[in-house]
Amino acid sequence: xxxxxxxxxxxxxxxxxxxxxxxxxxxxxxxxxxxxxxxxxxxxxxxxxxxxxxxxxxxxxxxxxxxxxxxxxxxxxxxxxxxxxxxxxxxxxxxxxxxxxxxxxxxxxxxxxxxxxxxxxxxxxxxxxxxxxxxxxxxxxxxxxxxxxxxxxxxxxxxxxxxxxxxxxxxxxxxxxxxxxxxxxxxxxxxxxxxx
Amino acid sequence: xxxxxxxxxxxxxxxxxxxxxxxxxxxxxxxxxxxxxxxxxxxxxxxxxxxxxxxxxxxxxxxxxxxxxxxxxxxxxxxxxxxxxxxxxxxxxxxxxxxxxxxxxxxxxxxxxxxxxxxxxxxxxxxxxxxxxxxxxxxxxxxxxxxxxxxxxxxxxxxxxxxxxxxxxxxxxxxxxxxxxxxxxxxxxxxxxxxxxxxxxxxxxxxxxxxxxxxxxxxxxxxxxxxxxxxxxxxxxxxxxxxxxxxxxxxxxxxxxxxxxxxxxxxxxxxxxxxxxxxxxxxxxxxxxxxxxxxxxxxxxxxxxxxxxxxxxxxxxxxxxxxxxxxxxxxxxxxxxxxxxxxxxxxxxxxxxxxxxxxxxxxxxxxxxxxxxxxxxxxxxxxxxxxxxxxxxxxxxxxxxxxxxxxxxxxxxxxxxxxxxxxxxxxxxxxxxxxxxxxxxxxxxxxxxxxxxxxxxxxxxxxxxxxxxxxxxxxxxxxxxxxxxxxxxxxxxxxxxxxxxxxxxxxxxxxxxxxxxxxxxxxxxxxxxxxxxxxxxxxxxxxxxxxxxxxxxxxxxxxxxxxxxxxxxxxxxxxxxxxxxxx
Numbered sequence: 001x002x003x004x005x006x007x008x009x010x011x012x013x014x015x016x017x018x019x020x021x022x023x024x025x026x027x028x029x030x031x032x033x034x035x036x037x038x039x040x041x042x043x044x045x046x047x048x049x050x051x052x053x054x055x056x057x058x059x060x061x062x063x064x065x066x067x068x069x070x071x072x073x074x075x076x077x078x079x080x081x082x083x084x085x086x087x088x089x090x091x092x093x094x095x096x097x098x099x100x101x102x103x104x105x106x107x108x109x110x111x112x113x114x115x116x117x118x119x120x121x122x123x124x125x126x127x128x129x130x131x132x133x134x135x136x137x138x139x140x141x142x143x144x145x146x147x148x149x150x151x152x153x154x155x156x157x158x159x160x161x162x163x164x165x166x167x168x169x170x171x172x173x174x175x176x177x178x179x180x181x182x183x184x185x186x187x188x189x190x191x192x193x194x195x196x
Numbered sequence: 197x198x199x200x201x202x203x204x205x206x207x208x209x210x211x212x213x214x215x216x217x218x219x220x221x222x223x224x225x226x227x228x229x230x231x232x233x234x235x236x237x238x239x240x241x242x243x244x245x246x247x248x249x250x251x252x253x254x255x256x257x258x259x260x261x262x263x264x265x266x267x268x269x270x271x272x273x274x275x276x277x278x279x280x281x282x283x284x285x286x287x288x289x290x291x292x293x294x295x296x297x298x299x300x301x302x303x304x305x306x307x308x309x310x311x312x313x314x315x316x317x318x319x320x321x322x323x324x325x326x327x328x329x330x331x332x333x334x335x336x337x338x339x340x341x342x343x344x345x346x347x348x349x350x351x352x353x354x355x356x357x358x359x360x361x362x363x364x365x366x367x368x369x370x371x372x373x374x375x376x377x378x379x380x381x382x383x384x385x386x387x388x389x390x391x392x393x394x395x396x397x398x399x400x401x402x403x404x405x406x407x408x409x410x411x412x413x414x415x416x417x418x419x420x421x422x423x424x425x426x427x428x429x430x431x432x433x434x435x436x437x438x439x440x441x442x443x444x445x446x447x448x449x450x451x452x453x454x455x456x457x458x459x460x461x462x463x464x465x466x467x468x469x470x471x472x473x474x475x476x477x478x479x480x481x482x483x484x485x486x487x488x489x490x491x492x493x494x495x496x497x498x499x500x501x502x503x504x505x506x507x508x509x510x511x512x513x514x515x516x517x518x519x520x521x522x523x524x525x526x527x528x529x530x531x532x533x534x535x536x537x538x539x540x541x542x543x544x545x546x547x548x549x550x551x552x553x554x555x556x557x558x559x560x561x562x563x564x565x566x567x568x569x570x571x572x573x574x575x576x577x578x579x580x581x582x583x584x585x586x587x588x589x590x591x592x593x594x595x596x597x598x599x600x601x602x603x604x605x606x607x608x609x610x611x612x613x614x615x616x617x618x619x620x621x622x623x624x625x626x627x628x629x630x631x632x633x634x635x636x637x638x639x640x641x642x643x644x645x646x647x648x649x650x651x652x653x654x655x656x657x658x659x660x661x662x663x664x665x666x667x668x669x670x671x672x673x674x675x676x677x678x679x680x681x682x683x684x685x686x687x688x689x690x691x692x693x694x695x696x697x698x699x700x701x702x703x704x705x706x707x708x709x710x711x712x713x714x715x716x717x718x719x720x721x722x723x724x725x726x727x728x729x730x731x732x733x734x735x736x737x738x739x740x741x742x743x744x745x746x747x748x749x750x751x752x753x754x755x756x757x758x759x760x761x762x763x764x765x766x767x768x769x770x771x772x773x774x775x776x777x778x779x
Contacts, residue, residue, distance in 0.1 A: 013400050016348075017336060024341050065524035071345040071365055074400045 001056035005034075007084050007157045008051040008060065010067055010076035011041060018072060022049060025066050031055060035088075037154035046074065052155050079159055086157035089129045091117070092142055093149040096124045105145055112138045123148055220389035222352030222382045223252035226316060229359035231259055232392040235287050237278060237649050238262045239271040243291025245331060246318025248383035250289075263649065263678050266670035268295050270642035272302025272373075273668070276311045277646030280629045281604055281654070283437070285312040285367050286646065292319045293331030296338075296377070301636060303342040303373045308633030309458060310435060312371035314362045322350040322379040335377045344372030352385035360395035369403030370522040371435060405523050405537035412543060415517045415534045416550035418491050422515075424559045425451045426482075426489035428474060428503075431458035431632075432496015432520060438541035439463070439625045442495065445548045450555040452563050454482035456497050457613075458632040461622040465601065471563040475503040476767045477614040480574075480776055481566035483767060486511050487774040488562075493517045496540050499529040500633065509772035519543055573778045574764050579619065585758035586734050588615040588687050594738050595657065595685070596621045598745055603655040604629065606647050608640030608664030611693035614763045616659045626651070638667030644682045645674055655683065655745065662688040662714045669720070675750045676724040683744050684726075684752040686717055689759050697762045702769075721752040728752035 012018050019038065026033050034052045041048035053060070057078075064076040096119065099105050109115070114128035128138060132155075139150055220228065226249055230238070238260060242250040253262060265271040268290045275286030290296050296317040306313045320329040336348050345365045349358050358376050366374040419425055433442045439462050446453050446463075452471040453463060463470050472479030474486075486492070492514040497503070504510045507529060518526055519536040526535040536543050578589030592615060595603070601621040606629040607613040613630055622628060629647050631639040644658030665686055675682055692710040699707050718728035728751060731740045737755065744753045767776045 017340065020337055021340055028341065062524070062528060065526075065528075069522070069524050071398065071401045 001058050003054050003056050005052060005054050005081055006057075006060045006078050007081070007086060007155065008049070008053065008064060008067070008076060008078045009084075009157065009159060010049045010051070010064075011043070011046050011074045012049065012070070013072040013074070014040070014045055014047045015072055018047065019049075021070055021072075022051075022067060025063065025070075026051075026053070029059075029063070031059070031063070035154040037156050039156075050155055050157050077159060079157075083161070084157040084159050086131070086155050087129045088132055088135055088155050089127065089153040090135045090139070091151050092126045092128075092139070092147060093123050094126070094142060095146050095148065096121060098145050099124050102145060105142070108138070108141050114138065217388040217390070219386045220352075221248065221252065222349075222355050222378065222385050222387070223248040225352060225355040225387075225389060226359065226378070226383070227252055227256045227260060228389070229356055229363075229392055230287060231256070232394070233359070233363045234284070236261055238287045238289055239265055239274040239278070239646065240289030241265055241268050241271055241291070241295060242289070243295045243318065243331070245292035245320055245380050246289060246295070246316075246378075246383070247291075248380065249316065249318065249378075262289075263645070263674060265642065265645075266673045267668065268298035269301055269638065270645075270668050270671045270674065272299050272306065272313065272315065273636075273639050273642035274646030274649070274671075274674075275313050276302065276306050276309070276639075277606060277629050277643035277648075278650040279311045279313060279646075280643075280650065281626050281647045281656075282650030283626060284650070285314055285363055288313065288315045290315065290317050291331065292317060292335070293333045295331075296335040297333055299375075300338065300342060301634075301638075303339055303375065305631050305634040305636045305639065306373040307342045307344065309631065310371050310431060311373065312366040313373040314359070314366050315373065315375040317375060317377045318383065319348065319377045319379045321381045323381070325350075325379070335375065339375050342373070343375050346375040346377070348377040348379070349382050350379045352382045352387040355382065356389070356392050357395075360393060361398060364395035364398070365401065369401075404521050404539050407538040407543055407546070409546065411534055411536050412546050413550060415493075415536055416547055418515050418517060418534060419449060419451075419493065419547075420552045420554075422491035424485075424489045425449065425491040425493060425556065426485060426514075427451045427453035427493045427495060428456070428482075428497055429453055429459045429462060429495045430456040430497025431462075432540055433459055433462040434496075434625055436496060436521070436539045436541040438496075438539070438544055441541055441544040441548070443467070445544050445551070448548055448553050449551050450553075450557075450560070451493065452482075452556070452560050454479070456500070456503055456632070457617045457628070457630055459497060460617055460620075460630075461625050461627040464623055465621040469560070471560075472567070473618055475500075475773075476505070476769075477618065477763050477765065478503075478767075478776075479567065479618070480570040480765050480778060481563040483765070483773040483776040484566055485563060487513065487772065489514050491515050491517065493519070494530075495519045495544070496521070498522075498525050501529070504529060505767045505769075505771055505773040505775075509774075519547075570765065570778065578615075585761070586732075586737065586755060587761055588612050588689075588757050589619050590734075591685070591687060591737065591741070591755050591757070592616055592619040592659070594741055598738075598741055599655055599657070603627070603657050604647050604651055606630070606640055606644040606656060606658045608658075608660040609635045609637045609694075610661045610663060611689070611697065611761075611763050612659055612661045612687040614694075615687075618763075627654075637664040640664055641668050641682075641684065642671045642674070644684070645671060645678075645680045648680045648682050652681070656681070657683045657685055659685050659687060661693060662686060662690060663692045663712055665717070666712070666714070672721060672724040672726060672752075676726060680750060681748070682750050683747075684721075684750070685744070686752065686754040687757050688714060688717075688754055689757050689761065690714070691759060693761075694763075696760070700760070700762070701766075717752060717754045726750050726752055728754070730754040730756070732756040
């Protein structure tokens, strides 16, 4: 079977060690994770993992079953790129003087929908989001203008046919009402805790 | 008169309220949890980080029996043996660091063989976690791949819920080992104990998948149309307590049934539809006919590579029906035509209801014909040799006769294991205890101790090779101290026999480090106050076995068997099951 990029979306209880437990499933089978994102989901106490790998469908299907075997995993889905809406975010740091002086940069950033996050005397940080190829292209172009630093996030993805988990979650919730979960005390309180 | 009226809000009342709550230490809560879960026997080894639990255990002596093993690996194998014969959850205690890491082999063994085990390990104080403190290891991360679930407790109040989850997870669905790591401060900490509540559900955990009737109907249709159906059964039948449902199913359909070594004893050996053992050293007929059947019905087995041989040549002609509680097993190795998810105790009766009453006499005859060929070529020589060195098979054969096929047979790993699985005969379920998936040498002796505690009314015979016994021989000390009535039967061929057999067949007899010399086992046993005997001559075999079985207590018998005897039939690695060799 031909290998292609798959996005695995899994929902798991937000417990310590979950990433390790999930990662072991991949490393044991010598499968490289290309991108991994975890974040709280729309359901209380449940985290959503978005994992990108390149494998055959058969392998991905079996992986998802092994993932679902984990006691704290509620559901794992796998999708091809056509079946998800996905994005990555990137931050670029370039010298401010070059940005100011070189008109093509401005055009380039406009073309890729990037915008400035921070402007300082010594450098400017731009942000953009898009598919990997778009980010790669902008990175390549900015490299010619003394790109100081670059960072890209893991993929986040929404499944186009997204009815699945909401329905499932309702079933799970009906069968087992939510437990008391010790929530991250800093979650959703960024404004109060972190100041620039 | 002025009196002080005590209202609901007075501090005095609050104190009273507090006094009503029971204060327990974390350690006491652990033991209360075990009692609430119906545990009566614990295998373990104390140490610094679990000392508070052992201190509390001193006061629970009347309700909880603790068996002090001689090594933590022995403890967990004993718990496995206990779980396998009792059908209950085995419990192990170990301290932090080396104590906990010594459990890893047993955890891996229990994981692959689906044994319900709860391990409680001590851990350093919570404030020392991650500081490389004395005897600190990252037990949670070390054991993650070999546990069904694990959890670290750092606060005593978490203990009742953590243990309730542990027992629920270990024993439900496809069973497996669970580890609870408890920091020393949590063991010592006093907290308001509000009783113990059994766990019955966890939001994210589905012990058994939903049974889909449409698949059962499809499976029944295939079975009813089949001319040459064949059943393979594994430990799922025993774990699901579905022995009766299984027997009813095969008797109604008249389908020949063969077993994996983990499924052994789920169906009596002498059942007319029992056609023997599958796999690398299994019987000739079931292996050959796997590639001739038209419908293959796998029940509670996982198509291990030792069973299937080459997958690309495995039962390609057959439609496959796979009954399993673990959805991840479906299609994992062998592509399934119809999956039947669920506990076979529930799915088998539904299937039985839909299948037609049939006889497959002609098809069954084929098995019997090939069986005869195996009897003529291999079995008679193995079980009833008239001359030459003693064979492992003849020892098992006489043992069957003397125990009337009703002993619990625990085996270690190697040639003797395959011989015992091939030739031991069983009347009742949960009688065979072996390390199937991991193939752990050193499993036999401690597992036999646990097996006896799980079924003390039965005769427990540990059949062990001269290699495996030396891996956990220290457990003779446990037998001595606690009086486990285990009969230890060492089949000594002065070799690491299975490796030697492979070296002979596939490595031009280059016997690289398979010669193993043994101590004088009877003298060693004597040192542990265990009586014993050693025989080299066939003429003494029956009497020696009788003496062993008649002795009221543990006994060690060493039987010197042929040095270079091989276990046949054999499916050479990388071959198809139908290419099984009779010699």
